[in-house]
Amino acid sequence: MYIVTSEEMRQLDEHTIQHIGLPALALMENAGRAIAEEVFATIQAQPARRAQRWLILAGKGNNGGDGLVAARHLTDMGVHVEIALTEPAGLFSADMAVQHEVAGKLGLAMFEYRPGEIRWEAYDGIVDALLGTGTRGTPREPYATLIREANASGLPIVAIDIPSGLDADTGQTHDPCIAAAKTVALAFLKRGLVQFPGSGMAGKVVVRSIGIPVRLAEERGVRTLLLTERTLAERLAPGPSRGRAEDSHKGTYGHVLIAAGNLRMSGAGLLCVSAALRAGCGLATWALPASLVRHLLGRLPEAMLAGLPDAGHGDWAEVSAEQVLSLAESRDALAIGPGMGRYGDDVQWLRAIWEGAKCPLLLDADALNMLADAPDFASWRKREAATVLTPHPGEMARLAGISIAEAQRDRVGLARRYAEEHGVTLVLKGARTVVATPDGVVYVNTTGNPGMATGGTGDVLAGVIAGLLAQRLTAEQAAAYGVWLHGAAGDRAAAERRSPASMLAGDLLQFL
Structure with a gap:
C-alpha cells in the first residue's frame, strides 16, 4: 500500500x-x-x-x-x-x-x-x-x-x-x-x-x-510504502512463511559473525546471537572479550564463541580491528555494536572495520555512537557490500547532528535523506519503524506494540536482520523483512501475557 x-x-x-x-x-x-x-x-x-x-x-x-x-x-x-x-x-x-x-x-x-x-x-x-x-x-x-x-x-x-x-x-x-x-x-x-x-x-x-x-x-x-504481509510477498520475497528446501543443510543458510557484549552488557550479545539463529541462519559465531567466555559457556549451545584478547578486562579496548576482520573473512555477514561499550580510539577502530569488511555489515548501538562521533565520516571509503544501520531516535539524532525532537518530527523524510546521502539501508526504530534504502524507497512498518519498549528488543532486531543478511537476502529485504518479523513476534508475545508491560526482550525469541 x-x-x-x-x-x-x-x-x-x-x-x-x-x-x-x-x-x-x-x-x-x-x-x-x-x-x-x-x-x-x-x-x-x-x-x-x-x-x-x-x-x-x-x-x-x-x-x-x-x-x-x-x-x-x-x-x-x-x-x-x-x-x-x-x-x-x-x-x-x-x-x-x-x-x-x-x-x-x-x-x-x-x-x-x-x-x-x-x-x-x-x-x-x-x-x-x-x-x-x-x-x-x-x-x-x-x-x-x-x-x-x-x-x-x-x-x-x-x-x-x-x-x-x-x-x-x-x-x-x-x-x-x-x-x-x-x-x-x-x-x-x-x-x-x-x-x-x-x-x-x-x-x-x-x-x-x-x-x-x-x-x-x-x-x-x-516511493513510500506500508510494510505489510502483502508488501513482503509482492515486493520483497521471501514472504512471511520462510519455507526451506528438503535437501538444504546448515551451510545453505549462511554463517553470521556478531561482535557484541562486554562485562556489564553481555546480555545484549546473547540476545543478538540468539535472534540471528532464530531468524534462520545456519551458523552463528559470537566474537566477545575472552574473559567473558567461561561465564557464557552453555548459555547458548547453538552458537560458537570466539574469545578475543581483552587483558582480562572484559571489554573491547585491547581487541584490534584486524582480529575481527580475520574472523569475518569466512562469514556471510557481520554485526557490530550491541552491548559493546565505548573505549579508546574506537572511531578509527570502526573505520577499519567499515572499510575492511567485505561481507554485509550491520551497525547497532555503540557502533552507531562511534559512527556519530566520526568527524571525517564523509571521507570514509564507500562500502561495496550492503550496510545496514539500526538507530533508535537518540542514536539517529546523534548521527544527523540534530535534537531528538527534530529527529522525530519527520521520521520518513529524515531516514530517506540519511540513507540516500550515505548509501546505507537505515532502520529508524520506534513506533512505526521506518526502513529507508539508498535509492530512496521507504517502508513504514505495521507490526509491533508498546510492550516492546523495553531494553534488549533492539538487540533482538539487530540479530534478526544480521541473520537474514547471512542468508544472502539483500539489505532491503533483510531490513524490511526483519523489522516486520520482529514486530510480529512482539505482537504474538504480547498476546501471551496478561499485560504488554510485563514483556521482556527475550520473550520475542520463542515467537520468531
Whole structure:
C-alpha cells in the first residue's frame, strides 16, 4: 500500500483529471459516497441503533465539498444530517461552491457556524470536513474554536482524509487538532497518518478508492510504502512463511559473525546471537572479550564463541580491528555494536572495520555512537557490500547532528535523506519503524506494540536482520523483512501475557 505526501496526492489528482479524463467533480462524488458508507458503517456498529443525527463540519475548500457530498448520501441512507459552514459562500473553492448549490437545491439543513451556538448534545456524531491535506500551519479562526468544541463534545468524529490540524506529511499535530475515531483516507494513505503523534489522532484508518488508479503511484514516482504481509510477498520475497528446501543443510543458510557484549552488557550479545539463529541462519559465531567466555559457556549451545584478547578486562579496548576482520573473512555477514561499550580510539577502530569488511555489515548501538562521533565520516571509503544501520531516535539524532525532537518530527523524510546521502539501508526504530534504502524507497512498518519498549528488543532486531543478511537476502529485504518479523513476534508475545508491560526482550525469541 502506497503512502503519499500532500504534494504527491495533488499531482496524482491533477494527472487523473488532466490526462486520464476523470472530472474533479466525479472524484469528489466518489469520495463523498465512500465517506458516507464509512459513517454508516460506524452507525451500524453501535450496539443500540436508532435514528441518527450527524453534523458535518464543512470548510471552504474541496474537503468541505467532500463533506457536502457525504451529507447527500447519508440523507439517502436515512441519517438526519445538518451542515455547519465555517465561511461565507463567496469564499468557497469552485467545486465546493457546486456542492453547496446542489445541497441547497435538495433542501439539506445548512447554517453558518458561530462559536458557542451549536448544541452538540443534539447530535450522535460528527464528520470533520474542515481542512484538507494542502493546509499548512496552525488552524486559524473560526476553525480553531470549532475544532476545540468538536473535541470537547465527546461525540465520535469521522475525519475526511486527515484530521483537521494534522500535518499530512510529517504527522505533527497543531493546536488544536481533531481527535478522530475514524479517518477515511481517500485514494492513498497520507504520511501523517502513519507517523506519531498523528497516527494517534487519526483513530481507525480506512483507505477508500475514489477512482484514481493505484498503479499511478508507482508510475508517478511514489516511493513510500506500508510494510505489510502483502508488501513482503509482492515486493520483497521471501514472504512471511520462510519455507526451506528438503535437501538444504546448515551451510545453505549462511554463517553470521556478531561482535557484541562486554562485562556489564553481555546480555545484549546473547540476545543478538540468539535472534540471528532464530531468524534462520545456519551458523552463528559470537566474537566477545575472552574473559567473558567461561561465564557464557552453555548459555547458548547453538552458537560458537570466539574469545578475543581483552587483558582480562572484559571489554573491547585491547581487541584490534584486524582480529575481527580475520574472523569475518569466512562469514556471510557481520554485526557490530550491541552491548559493546565505548573505549579508546574506537572511531578509527570502526573505520577499519567499515572499510575492511567485505561481507554485509550491520551497525547497532555503540557502533552507531562511534559512527556519530566520526568527524571525517564523509571521507570514509564507500562500502561495496550492503550496510545496514539500526538507530533508535537518540542514536539517529546523534548521527544527523540534530535534537531528538527534530529527529522525530519527520521520521520518513529524515531516514530517506540519511540513507540516500550515505548509501546505507537505515532502520529508524520506534513506533512505526521506518526502513529507508539508498535509492530512496521507504517502508513504514505495521507490526509491533508498546510492550516492546523495553531494553534488549533492539538487540533482538539487530540479530534478526544480521541473520537474514547471512542468508544472502539483500539489505532491503533483510531490513524490511526483519523489522516486520520482529514486530510480529512482539505482537504474538504480547498476546501471551496478561499485560504488554510485563514483556521482556527475550520473550520475542520463542515467537520468531
